[in-house]
Amino acid sequence: MVERTPILNFFTHLILFVGFVFCVAPFVIVAIAASHNLKDVNDVPMSLLPGSDFWVNIKTAWTTADLGPKLLNSFIMAFGVAAGKVIISALTAFSIVYFRYPGRMLMFWLIFITLMLPLEVRIVPTYAVVANVLEPYQAIMDLTGLSWLIERVSGVQVSLSLGLLNSYSGLILPLVATATGTFLYRQFFLTVPDELTEAARMDGAGALRFFVDILLPLSRNNMAALGTIMFLWAWNQYLWPLLITTDQSHAMAVTELKQLIPNVGGAPEWHIAMAGTLIVMLPPLIVVVLMQRWFVRGLIATEK
Amino acid sequence: MASITIRGVKKNYAKTQVVHGVDLDFASGEFVVILGPSGCGKSTLLRMIAGLEEISDGTIAIDGTVVNKLEPRERGCAMVFQNYALYPHMSVAQNIGYSLKVAGVPSAERAQRVQAVARVLELEHLLDRKPMALSGGQRQRVAMGRAMIREPKVFLFDEPLSNLDAKLRVQMRSEIRKLHRRLSATSVFVTHDQVEAMTLADRLVVMNGGRVEQVGTPAEVYSRPASRFVATFVGAPAMNMLEGTVTLDGLSLLGGSRKLNVSRTGLPVGAKVAVGVRPEAVRMVAPGTPGALAATVDLVEELGAGRVVYVDLDGAPFSIVTSETVHPEPGSTVGLQFAEADLHFFSSETGARLDVFKASVPEPVL
Numbered sequence: 099m100v101e102r103t104p105i106l107n108f109f110t111h112l113i114l115f116v117g118f119v120f121c122v123a124p125f126v127i128v129a130i131a132a133s134h135n136l137k138d139v140n141d142v143p144m145s146l147l148p149g150s151d152f153w154v155n156i157k158t159a160w161t162t163a164d165l166g167p168k169l170l171n172s173f174i175m176a177f178g179v180a181a182g183k184v185i186i187s188a189l190t191a192f193s194i195v196y197f198r199y200p201g202r203m204l205m206f207w208l209i210f211i212t213l214m215l216p217l218e219v220r221i222v223p224t225y226a227v228v229a230n231v232l233e234p235y236q237a238i239m240d241l242t243g244l245s246w247l248i249e250r251v252s253g254v255q256v257s258l259s260l261g262l263l264n265s266y267s268g269l270i271l272p273l274v275a276t277a278t279g280t281f282l283y284r285q286f287f288l289t290v291p292d293e294l295t296e297a298a299r300m301d302g303a304g305a306l307r308f309f310v311d312i313l314l315p316l317s318r319n320n321m322a323a324l325g326t327i328m329f330l331w332a333w334n335q336y337l338w339p340l341l342i343t344t345d346q347s348h349a350m351a352v353t354e355l356k357q358l359i360p361n362v363g364g365a366p367e368w369h370i371a372m373a374g375t376l377i378v379m380l381p382p383l384i385v386v387v388l389m390q391r392w393f394v395r396g397l398i399a400t401e402k
Numbered sequence: 403m404a405s406i407t408i409r410g411v412k413k414n415y416a417k418t419q420v421v422h423g424v425d426l427d428f429a430s431g432e433f434v435v436i437l438g439p440s441g442c443g444k445s446t447l448l449r450m451i452a453g454l455e456e457i458s459d460g461t462i463a464i465d466g467t468v469v470n471k472l473e474p475r476e477r478g479c480a481m482v483f484q485n486y487a488l489y490p491h492m493s494v495a496q497n498i499g500y501s502l503k504v505a506g507v508p509s510a511e512r513a514q515r516v517q518a519v520a521r522v523l524e525l526e527h528l529l530d531r532k533p534m535a536l537s538g539g540q541r542q543r544v545a546m547g548r549a550m551i552r553e554p555k556v557f558l559f560d561e562p563l564s565n566l567d568a569k570l571r572v573q574m575r576s577e578i579r580k581l582h583r584r585l586s587a588t589s590v591f592v593t594h595d596q597v598e599a600m601t602l603a604d605r606l607v608v609m610n611g612g613r614v615e616q617v618g619t620p621a622e623v624y625s626r627p628a629s630r631f632v633a634t635f636v637g638a639p640a641m642n643m644l645e646g647t648v649t650l651d652g653l654s655l656l657g658g659s660r661k662l663n664v665s666r667t668g669l670p671v672g673a674k675v676a677v678g679v680r681p682e683a684v685r686m687v688a689p690g691t692p693g694a695l696a697a698t699v700d701l702v703e704e705l706g707a708g709r710v711v712y713v714d715l716d717g718a719p720f721s722i723v724t725s726e727t728v729h730p731e732p733g734s735t736v737g738l739q740f741a742e743a744d745l746h747f748f749s750s751e752t753g754a755r756l757d758v759f760k761a762s763v764p765e766p767v768l
Binding site: 291293294296297298299300301302303307311312315316 | 452453454473474475479480481483484485487488489490491500501504505548552
């Protein structure tokens, strides 16, 4: 349909432009602040003309906060979460959509409930479990009297312990185990024609073969969209990494930005802080730009 | 090549029964068409043979082996689906070769066999394309290729031509027929299109309401329909049906308003029957001709080679197919004549065929 409504067009573009300015203005100010020196950045009001110290500030921020290894940590964690989500969600949705087994609906609702309990809500018990993954089993054994029995018989005191604090697994696993992606896949799998499933069965492909050869390639747009969203989400995680990484070697870039924020009594080095922010913002930006084509296709359900 | 034996097969979905005990035997190398209106259970039956639906009761045996509990891949069947069901992300070659890949056939041999199949189906120049870039007829051929490459014992076709346009359908029909002659694998073809059924079948199975109504060659089914349903379902335009009662000297039709003299029906006087006559067997004569039924012309459809005349017989619709170049005006009166041998009698209650002219029915030549 071709619409000829120049006035409406003008207003819609105006609204889009205003929205664009609102979104981009803060970033522009951050970038400008990052280019000033210590004196200019603390001028009130701050000059909106870019200064000349941009690269110097970037370098200072990089070395002060030791961003290299932290960006790597962040990347490992965000990539792990994204990959984990993409795989786990695909598998759970496959199970829910393609198999009939007792308790299927129960499983479905259990997964659904995790949506209502984000990490922030259950952060204390999650911390306890990550501090000692085997603690629930220990509790079960204690309650059932099993550990008492073992101690009596063998004289060995049962004390299970497997801590994941300050480890990549501890950072990644609790963030992977939620349902967000499952539903995206579920909706997509429901649109895959049954005949395709049947054709694969006639061709002799078993369930797993069908999953790997047919379903996964077909859902690559979904995977890209989910992967991108999850990468950004994990990259921007703050509370969880802050809580469980006490060791500098596992610190995340986002949480370490606070190193750059001027302390009370210290020099107000906001230009360095802003430069650091820009550096930390860059990897997610690159991911979005690279994945954009797939990303958009994955979120609009219909292809053809 | 394999024979298929179906014994007492039933299918229930929760509480509704869709197939009510079907017994059929398909000979090795035969091309069988299952014909029926939508919802008659024909596709369900096919899918039970394929192994895509569980069999609620009864047994299906392929080559004497009961396959009820076997997975589709263990039955030696290949299936062509209505919507082709090609894998959209794979090229034509990958689509055709997928079953071999699953079976672990080395890629050199696989490529060779894909080439061979593509040559038969004239798909060689399309092997690198994705299904999206193919026309309907080409997709259909790829779907056939995918079935052929496995060299199956049994070919199953689930209304494979219903998505094609009329011209392509005729073309694919003859291609399927040629292919069958060449491979001579047992084939079961499900359709609701009776022209497709008549032209393709060695043997026709007509189904209705989950039951088999008739099994026979297309000529048999056409000339001696076993029930009122088959009589009206096979043939276009449909067979004319007139309700009547058997009298001493023939039939009283349409509540007594018309009489038809018929010699020795052998049916008890007073029996309620439905009398059928094919539109092709009716001749139009001048009104008032002795023995002819007078009727009013409603509509004439020009078909080029002939025409269909729809007339009104005291409120009952009636059609005539004629190749004569007559053009009766709508509203005019014509006389209808037909031979006794062309009449089909069916019980008004059960719809079953009543045999009255056994000796005198000639085998029509199709």
